[in-house]
Amino acid sequence: MLRPWVSPGIAYLGRALLSVVVPLGSSIIIAVRLASLKGFRVSPWLVSAMVLGTAPLGFAAYILVDERSQRQKASRLSARSIPRVEGKWPGNLDKLMYMVSRAEQEYLGRLLLDETKALGPTINLRFLWEDIIMTTEPQHIKTILATDFNNYVKGAKFREAADSVLGTGVFNSDDETWKLHRTMTRPFFTHDRISHFDIFDRHADQAIALMNQRFRVGMAIDFQDLISRFTLDSASEFLFGHCVDSLSATIPYPYNATQSTNDIQADNAAEAFSHAFSQAQHRINQRISIGQTWPLTEILADRTAQHMKVVNAFLDPIVKDALEKHRATTKLDISEYADDGTLVDHLVKLTSDFKTIKDETLNILLAGRDTTASTLTSTIYLLAIHPEFLTRLREEILSQVGPTRRPTYDDIRELKYLRAVLNETLRLFPAVPFDVRESIQDTTWVSPEPGKKPLFVPGGVTITYSVFLMHRRTDLWGPDALEFDPDRWLDDRVKKYLIPNPFIFLPFNAGPRICLGQQFAYNEMSFMLIRLLQSFSTITLSPESHDPALLPPAWWAEKDGRQATERFWPRNHLTLYAKGGLWVKMDPVDSVN
Template sequence: MALATPGVRFLTRNSLYLLLSSSLAVYVNNVFFETSNWMFVIGTLLCLPLISTIIVVSTKWSVRRQATAIGARVIPEVRGAWPGNLDILRFMIKKIKTGYPGDGLIDLHVKYGPALNLRVTWSDLVMTTSPEHIKIILATDFHNFVKGERFRHNMEAVLGTGVFNSDGEMWKFHRSITRPVFTRERISHFDLFDQGANKAIDKLKGRLREGHLVDFQDLMWRFTLDSATSFLFGHCVDSLSADLPYPSNTSYPPPQLLTPQGNAANSFARAFAESQEVISFRERYGWIWPLLEITKDKTHEPMKIVKAYIEPIVNEALERKRSTDPEANSKGGEDDETLLDHLVRVTDDPTVLKDEILNIMIAGRDTTASTLTFVIYFLAMYPQVFERLRQEILDKVGQRRPDYDDIREMKYLPTPIAETLRLYPVVPFNIRESINATTLPSEDAQEKPYYLPAGSRIGYSVFLMHRRKDLWGPDAEEFDPDRFLDHRLKTYLTKNPFIFLPFNAGPRICLGQQFAYNEMSFMLIRLLQTFKSINIDVNAVPPEAKPSPDWANETGRKSIEKFFPTMHLTMYTKGGLWVTMKPA
């Protein structure tokens, strides 16, 4: 129903503002003009921007006065060509769909410095790439920077009250109920990794034997979905049972699904990705996004599919708990206990359980799959790195199944993963909201600190920070895993660890980072034990997923990339990554 849409709710919540404008128009009309009804309507419409202008100007004046009073300065405000910087918003939204990550923002940071105020739709939105600012936000002044009500409102249709969309006591609760599952024994779940890796590699080898390309990103999405559901629920959704897709530029038949489970898993994965796309654009449009969803809630249909998939699993776990001896439920801690088993011992609330499962699913599936895809892309682009890594694997592990000690002792294996996460961190942009007014230091010691008012939205980009040449050296945009081994490690990273934050930092640091690292390492070892070379076919992606020819005229990585990196909540490869591999 239209009454339930975000747009209608937005207009209802702001009816007082509209009433104030109408009242002002009535007063002006009665006192000064005594004109007809149609003039009253025009007056109402004119009073809306008048009141808005008064609020905007008075707020800016107040902020400047507060900054001056404490010896600080306001954060530089970007000046667009259109009112409300709507031209900048339009450009940014277009580039999200058709451009390279960071397009537009890079130039603005060059012009305005590491901290700037986009001021889109007359609303402050500070962006920073400063490691000192990010350190304050994530660690040293953690309690002053929260997700905030606006962020939760934008994301709640998908993330609910899960760990990524909560603050305060609710965040502590979610953090506490998931932490016990990420022990060393559980993050080293090599039986689980081996089952998934074997299925994925068998699928890969089968398609290659047919003489066809494989979308490696699609394969990794399936692998990590199966691994995540095995880890979370105790049973695999078996998305790898479905046939693999063919490139869009071929006349091969559409893939045939082999099992109902594979069909359901694919539908869930597509719907989950679509819902994340919707809420990511809500965040980028700011406070005006409900006006784009007047007639319908764009998350409604995909989330129906997601909930229909998750809810029976949650309900089954709750029913299993009710039918189990209460004393056994209270003890828990068995080695084969899944995350869901653990969660249902803590709470009976199906909404809390669903929200937490979906939050962990994003962390456990999307992020790992994307990073593995980017690593394989770089190994194909840089065959010398591939050869060096493969040699280390054969020397240290041979053809046997790797174990925890193998991964821990390998020196070169972590570096291509780290370098990939540096250039393509899976969560490239993030945002917080300040509770109290504060200051942020200037990177130029001669300059006054920046003033940040209470209630300010402040975004930070590890994607842009990871590529700053003043932080990483003149070769910051080059792919070179050796930077994590040679003198550059001490020159740049060791003295300033906050310049490298692929897993966040501070109290909200990713609990599953070691699990993800073990899973990625295991899969890479198995792949390089099996294949002796990788090649990318750039012609297999659909035309809209190919990098624009104009990219070649740009600078940095953008000018040489052979794939199209893009994002919703997390980064991924537009159109997939189509590869061929030669068996060893």
């Protein structure tokens, strides 16, 4: 944990200088001393030049020794090296520069997909002589998440990048710290709690009212922005008992409107919190993308600090109030706490540590807001470009729930087509498209190619796995894997593809780290979709309302797969989102209904 007055960059440079200066200085002193003992008089500057001159040779020798060591380790385990991306420049620098320069313009995951097409589903990027393994193979992901869970951790690299925002919460911890947070949080997500829909209903009504205001004057809305406010308000009230009330702030106007309220309102605390929380997460993703040298981009200051001041100003009083309330009632029996108490109320019964409670609530807020908003945004996009599925979904909702009645937990359980629509959305656009782990011990993975030796996985390397790319593999899901077809969850394709290999569908992770809020998310998404389709009969995209610079570029049409026809721009930081938002119009249901 860094001292608050030390920037990440200064700390990084300090460590780097120590690692270089101390060995070099020691070498120079030893060389000069040995020479003097033999009666030779040697200039320290000459020795320094010689030591520095041999540094590149020493680095090259290190690389060769490392290569040989890995081959020997693989041989002892009767394994082979993972196929490597091969660039033309040393350290694959050309490949690295190409991916960095193209990332802002390409379709999500396209550059990695091209490499896996050439080398197979598991590859080693080997950028700057550092092993970086990426896989879309379900057997390997199963190994990481379940069968060899203890050998794969978040790791020090990820924790350092995310510490200033996520602290030691459940998404940024390993070993006993992770177990503690998991054990503390699990009891809160019970059937009784996740089936309470009062919170969803209040905020759904508020969101739909805002939508109607804009649609009545012929304007589109940014559904991504609106649904992010809905999920933030719902999650903050559900978890903390304090609603951020972000739906009270003015929503953005379309690109083609004369008005504009896209700038953050300085005096609006709800909007400021929402913006700061998003920006802090975005910075985490930038750090992870840069790699271990990310502190060099934050020499002068921690670039999450200003955003976390706003987040902390909201969250700190909530945690302090809960702790004081608990201290005042310590003599009461635990059963006297309301069963519908908040997550903070639950956590203060288990610990009085302020940082532990705060970190955990913020981690759960991240999951409760962003992942659900991401999936609902993608669902509305897919229904807008597939009106036949929208019509069928509305028919199911109206026939089983009716045009106005609030849905219940039992209603949602019986809406089979609604669940199929959500699953198909999560297959094509999983909320967390890429995730990261770090291996501990040398190990092997089964070969994806029958009859070949297993793959050697060194200890201490970064491993990225992509459910986004795995969910779209035609060899796993059939020739229509790139198509949006909710019926694949209702027909024989389930038996043919999913049942024999359940690890091909992992939108909520798997194994010991499987998402605790999975059912909560399904309930919230289902509830909101029901309310939306009770209120609106059609959904259409409004590209004219969108900043044209943030729409998919025309040259995408020359590519293959979904990239050629996609009508929104999927991107990701910690979660998947639509670049520039998702601008849509909807037709309100006739008031007679």
